Amino acid sequence: MIAARREDSRRQAAAAVVLIDRPDSFILDFMNILPRDFYDHNAEQVAPKMLGKWLVHRVDGIDRIGRIVEVEAYVGPHDLAAHSSKGRTARTEVMFGEPGHAYVYLIYGMYNCLNAVTGPGEHASAVLIRALEPVSGIEGATNGPGRLCRALSIDRSLNGHDLLGGVLYIARPEGRQTRFKVVAGPRVGVDYAGDWVHRPLRFTIEGNPFLSRR
DNA sequence: GAAGGGATTCGC
DNA sequence: CGAATCCCTTCG
Numbered sequence: 363m364i365a366a367r368r369e370d371s372r373r374q375a376a377a378a379v380v381l382i383d384r385p386d387s388f389i390l391d392f393m394n395i396l397p398r399d400f401y402d403h404n405a406e407q408v409a410p411k412m413l414g415k416w417l418v419h420r421v422d423g424i425d426r427i428g429r430i431v432e433v434e435a436y437v438g439p440h441d442l443a444a445h446s447s448k449g450r451t452a453r454t455e456v457m458f459g460e461p462g463h464a465y466v467y468l469i470y471g472m473y474n475c476l477n478a479v480t481g482p483g484e485h486a487s488a489v490l491i492r493a494l495e496p497v498s499g500i501e502g503a504t505n506g507p508g509r510l511c512r513a514l515s516i517d518r519s520l521n522g523h524d525l526l527g528g529v530l531y532i533a534r535p536e537g538r539q540t541r542f543k544v545v546a547g548p549r550v551g552v553d554y555a556g557d558w559v560h561r562p563l564r565f566t567i568e569g570n571p572f573l574s575r576r
Numbered sequence: 577g578a579a580g581g582g583a584t585t586c587g588c
Numbered sequence: 589c590g591a592a593t594c595c596c597t598t599c600g
Contacts, residue, residue: 434583443583453596471593473584490583508584551583574584 394533395526401461405435405480405487410544410565412478412489412532416497419514420529426514428494428504430532431570434549435563436477438487443555446486456522457486464530466511466521473508474517478525478532492550492564495572506574543568550575 396415401408412433419426436444445467446457456465457479465477465488477488494504494513502513511517516530525531546562553559566573 436583445583448597451597467583468593468595470582470584471595475583477583488583492583506584549583554582 394536395531396462396534398460398462398526401478401525402481402483404482404485405437405489406563408478408480409433409435409489409563410546412491413544413565413567414535414539414542416533416535417476417491417494417510417514418531418533419516421515424499426499427497428500428510428514429497429535430491430493431495431567432491432493432573433565434490434492435480435565436488436490437563438485441487441555442558443549443552444487446488450486454486457488458484459522460484462525464520464523464525466516466518466523468518469508474511475507476511476516476520493566493570493572493574495570505572542570 400411410433412430415430417428417430436446438444439446439449441447444457445454448454450458453467454465456463457477459479461479461481461483463479465479466474467477469475475490477490480487480489490507491510492507494500494510496504496513500513502509504510504513520530523530545566545568547564547566548560548562549564
């Protein structure tokens, strides 16, 4: 009962963001957008802190909002699973830049994946967002990195986008949030990464029904 | 210029 | 379990 009430208040907070008109919405968003410093640390440190935050993409004036429930850290050029370990190329350039920007890449010729570039400084690391719990304006599945990009209309045109403003950003939700436990485990789909295969760099909200897998 | 492979998803 | 599908990277 209490859990249900908490859930209600969370949904109301979500609705408030959507119902407010644009100028107010901008102020609200501005107050809650994660600052540069949030991202300016090791990916392993930043990743679990991204859980519970809201990913927002404004499309045609409508906010599509998902609560981040699953992430993976790619901790730098020495991480054999990280794209930056292959060197600095046109594709991975954004990873070598300022923290707090979106790194969006195409995988298997069909799917986009969204990362937040982390640090410290220009240490080429990032956090992959792997699953969202729908909050508002979402149609379609969001359990999986390719699926969530499809549902939020995120593609490579947003590669390099500054996550501190504009149409795509990550924000701290308004009001009191439900508590959750963080579970760490090995990353998905990185069997080629040698020693790094088993490192617990995947972080999930325990028991969340929107995870990409159990 | 060719070839190999991928931080995935879907259908058989 | 394999196909889809295409860009990126490396190699010749």
